[in-house]
Amino acid sequence: MVETIATPFLKTQSNIGIDLGLTDFIVLSDGTKVANPKFLAKLKDKLARAQKIMSKRSAVAKKANRKLSESSNYRKQKRKVAKIHEKISNSRKDFLHKQSFNIVKSHDIIVIEDLNVSGMLKNHKLAKAISDSSWSTFTTMLDYKADWYGKQLIKVDRWFPSSKTCSVCGYVLGKDELKLSDRSWNCPSCKSENDRDLNASVNILNEGLRCLTLKEPLVQGS
Structure with a gap:
């Protein structure tokens, strides 16, 4: 086994x-949005047809008393x-590698939520979409690449x-004031109109930097 030593990227400040997201x-937090390629969703019909044919051929073999x-x-x-x-898997991995590499190369400190993905997968309505997005794999890639290239x-x-806090004034919505279907909301305090996901990313960055500055407990990438 050959050990590869990565050269740290230059700091970008x-x-x-x-x-x-889904x-x-x-x-x-800089306003950049990367569309979800949904690799599985794009090929689900082709995959379903192929699996159906495979199932029929399995039935024919069993009926003829032949081993598969x-x-x-x-x-x-x-x-x-x-x-x-394999095509779905390779396309997804290539996409995740490119996105994680570009983020680590372009930024010194990267802040993300410590999501309980395994718990979220228990929501059957969202499980397929979450699996297709591969959040855990993406986070893992960010983790080891940040370590390789001298980033944090x-x-x-x-x-x-993060979604319920106004990134402008800090007002926090109540428990039932923001539904999953709400893509934006107006702050009752400062009247700012918040794009749900952009607002969340700004809050995530600010919270990470705040905890880092005050040396409060947080989850560090290892």
């Missing part, structure tokens, strides 16, 4: 907050299904109300 893959390993039609279709899965990844507490 730029810090960034990241809000992970409509947009990420929204950055002996059915050339089944094995051929199984390879087609595997290739679709900070994870703020998952309970920090």
Whole structure:
């Protein structure tokens, strides 16, 4: 095994907050929005058709009392299904590598929420979309690349109300004042109109820098 030693990137004097989403893959505190490519969703129909054909060929083989390993039609279709899965996986990994690399190269301090992704996957309505976005893999890539290239990844507490806090004046909405479907909201205090995700990313950055400055407990990328 050959150990690769990465050369640290030059400092950029730029810090960034990241809000992970489903409509947009990420929204950055500088206003940048990266669309969610939804690799699985784009190929789900093709995958479903291929799996249906594979299932039919499996049934035909079993009816003829042939082992699936002996059915050339089944094995051929199984390879087609595997290739679709591989295409989805490779496309997703390539996208995540490029996004994480560019963020680490462009910013010195990167702040993100410490999301409980495994818990969120229990929400059956969102599970497929969350899995397709691969938040955990993206965060892991940010973590080790920040370490490789001499940058810093900070994870703020998952309970920090990033979406419900006005990034202009600090007003915090009540428990039931912001629905998941609300993409923007007007602050009752300063009257600012807040884009939900951009507002969250700004708050995430500010909270990470605040905790870092005051040396308060937070989750550091390891």
